[in-house]
Amino acid sequence: MPRAEKSKRDELTFQQRKFVNEYLKHGNGRNAAISAGYSEKSADSQASQILKLPKIRKAIQAKEKEFEMASLITVESILEKILAIAEDEKATNGEKLQALKLLGQHKAMFTDKQIVTTQNTNPFDQMSDDEILKMYEEQKKFQKQA
Structure with a gap:
């Protein structure tokens, strides 16, 4: 059998992947089947059939091993x-x-600390209201010309 066909056959569908994840959460095939989108009426039989598939068992074991490894590394x-x-x-x-x-x-004991001071000066503070209005009017004239 060609390699591509084998890997295609071994791939899980979206619904099967969801079933595996839900099964690991619930530990219950029926609840996992329902959460994965299978019908409630047939959830028991679907779960039973799905759990018999080698690729599903393999996926569950792989996920369990992944969780185990993750829990070891804290x-x-x-x-x-x-x-x-x-x-x-x-x-x-x-x-x-x-x-x-x-x-x-x-413990963040070696973080660089920087003290930054800024001078927030307003260039209009030293101008009178009349000077500001005159500048504004000149700006308006300039924009109309452009």
């Missing part, structure tokens, strides 16, 4: 490992320094 677990390196007596000074740097960055 901010806390990473920070614990970095802290362990920083406190490890066998670690080199460079490794310790890098670990401390990463911990400091996490």
